Amino acid sequence: MKLTILGGGGFRVPLVYGALLGDRGEGRVTDVVLHDLDQGRLSAVARVLAEQAAAHPDAPTVTATTDLDDALRGADFIFSAIRVGGLEGRAADERVALDQGVLGQETVGAGGIAYGLRTVPVVVDIAQRVARLAPDAWLINFTNPAGLVTEAMSRHLGDRVIGICDSPVGLGRRIARVLGANPREAWIDYVGLNHLGWVRGLHVAGRDELPRLLADTDLLGSFEEGKLFGTDWLQSLGAIPNEYLHYYYFNREAVRAYSQAEKTRGAFLRDQQAGFYEEMSRPDSAALTAWDRTRAEREATYMSENRESAGAGERDADDLSGGYEKVALALMRAIARDERTTLILNVRNQGTLTALDADAVIEVPCLVDANGAHPVAVAPLPDHATGLVCAVKAVEREVLAAAASGSRATAVKAFALHPLVDSVNVARNLVDGYTAVHPGLAYLK
Ligand code: G6P
Numbered sequence: 001m002k003l004t005i006l007g008g009g010g011f012r013v014p015l016v017y018g019a020l021l022g023d024r025g026e027g028r029v030t031d032v033v034l035h036d037l038d039q040g041r042l043s044a045v046a047r048v049l050a051e052q053a054a055a056h057p058d059a060p061t062v063t064a065t066t067d068l069d070d071a072l073r074g075a076d077f078i079f080s081a082i083r084v085g086g087l088e089g090r091a092a093d094e095r096v097a098l099d100q101g102v103l104g105q106e107t108v109g110a111g112g113i114a115y116g117l118r119t120v121p122v123v124v125d126i127a128q129r130v131a132r133l134a135p136d137a138w139l140i141n142f143t144n145p146a147g148l149v150t151e152a153m154s155r156h157l158g159d160r161v162i163g164i165c166d167s168p169v170g171l172g173r174r175i176a177r178v179l180g181a182n183p184r185e186a187w188i189d190y191v192g193l194n195h196l197g198w199v200r201g202l203h204v205a206g207r208d209e210l211p212r213l214l215a216d217t218d219l220l221g222s223f224e225e226g227k228l229f230g231t232d233w234l235q236s237l238g239a240i241p242n243e244y245l246h247y248y249y250f251n252r253e254a255v256r257a258y259s260q261a262e263k264t265r266g267a268f269l270r271d272q273q274a275g276f277y278e279e280m281s282r283p284d285s286a287a288l289t290a291w292d293r294t295r296a297e298r299e300a301t302y303m304s305e306n307r308e309s310a311g312a313g314e315r316d317a318d319d320l321s322g323g324y325e326k327v328a329l330a331l332m333r334a335i336a337r338d339e340r341t342t343l344i345l346n347v348r349n350q351g352t353l354t355a356l357d358a359d360a361v362i363e364v365p366c367l368v369d370a371n372g373a374h375p376v377a378v379a380p381l382p383d384h385a386t387g388l389v390c391a392v393k394a395v396e397r398e399v400l401a402a403a404a405s406g407s408r409a410t411a412v413k414a415f416a417l418h419p420l421v422d423s424v425n426v427a428r429n430l431v432d433g434y435t436a437v438h439p440g441l442a443y444l445k
């Protein structure tokens with residue numbers, strides 16, 4: 001079984017490789033191919049993987065290449081985890097937005113649109129190559145903005161592309177934990193778009209336990225989302241939103257916190273990672289130790305501005321060990337070995353949310369088996385959530401249209417229609433600002 005990882009020089013690749021090392025089952029991945037545009041980053045990550053593999057006699061082999069077509073040929077699974085424009089690009093996405101007084105987060109608001117506009121043309125090219133060179137492969141998309149990118153690729157790969165995100169999984173796990181339920185036995189009623197979804201129920205043995213949580217203020221205030229959103233607001237909503245909804249429900253506070261931060265998240269990670277890759281270029285450095293230290297610092301500071309503005313304090317120790325790689329492995333196993341399971345994934349709507357068309361990629365629990373991921377029926381969203389989902393999906397469609405046509409006016413429309421961009425003039429300034437700093441947006445005319 002051959003797994004190709006696009007963005008193979010990326011910082012989170014060792015998480016995936018670590019999960020593969022823990023998989024002892026029949027039909028597991030035996031060959032890993034790392035693809036990246038940057039040979040230096042590939043060598044750095046390969047060093048970490050080699051140290052991880054040292055104690056495992058039957059570890060998957062690792063090869064690295066900068067030739068995309070070579071990497072794709074013969075792949076059974078392809079993980080796409082690329083970052084077009086790098087972390088410097090992410091920092092620029094934040095800065096240009098904050099200069100206009102709006103949010104520049106990598107996936108939400110103006111920053112997410114800018115990131116989407118430069119990523120879509122690249123992933124469309126990848127999808128077309130996959131369709132040609134590895135038509136039977138499954139493409140698992142981690143590349144952000146994950147919902148939009150998955151939809152762009154689905155136009156070429158149909159249901160063979162599946163988007164993943166660890167945030168709904170983490171949310172479900174936290175709710176199950178405070179309710180004393182086993183996350184494996186719980187059915188989580190969650191739906192929306194990537195980074196824009198709500199948990200409306202958590203059913204154990206046919207009984208919805210969420211009302212018990214919503215009624216108990218102490219319990220509700222004891223975990224991440226309770227601290228971030230406040231118990232009153234969760235009780236008013238009657239649901240637990242994905243943490244990324246903090247940028248919507250508390251937008252003003254989030255923008256203020258991001259503007260006042262010493263460094264934006266993108267700038268912090270840019271500098272942190274530059275240090276790590278620099279360290280890896282020294283032959284005597286301990287690769288795995290350096291990687292793990294850098295990872296721990298990254299996880300501890302995740303969404304720290306949001307938590308600070310809400311007075312939510314430090315992250316819970318149980319929330320630090322991601323889950324990103326676990327979702328990826330569970331999905332791959334379910335498909336490759338027909339191990340039927342339920343996972344929250346980004347797939348085409350196919351009638352699940354009646355307000356959206358069949359091809360709109362949504363985030364929803366799916367039954368997964370050898371035939372792929374099939375969205376399951378969920379309760380309808382309340383009107384305010386449907387409104388947000390439709391507004392953001394309309395923005396995503398403008399991004400896809402702008403990427404296809406190269407129209408600057410369509411790009412302006414994408415920004416202007418976003419609920420977190422409050423004026424058409426701001427949208428125009430954003431397009432001017434982003435095209436001035438991003439060579440990857442030169443196609444907008
Ligand atoms: C969460 C999100 C991902 C994001 C990751 C890292 O897991 O779901 O989409 O890539 O956080 O965020 P960071 O700010 O550390 O890059």
Ligand code: MN
Nearest residue numbers: 146165166167
């Ligand atoms: Mn995500």
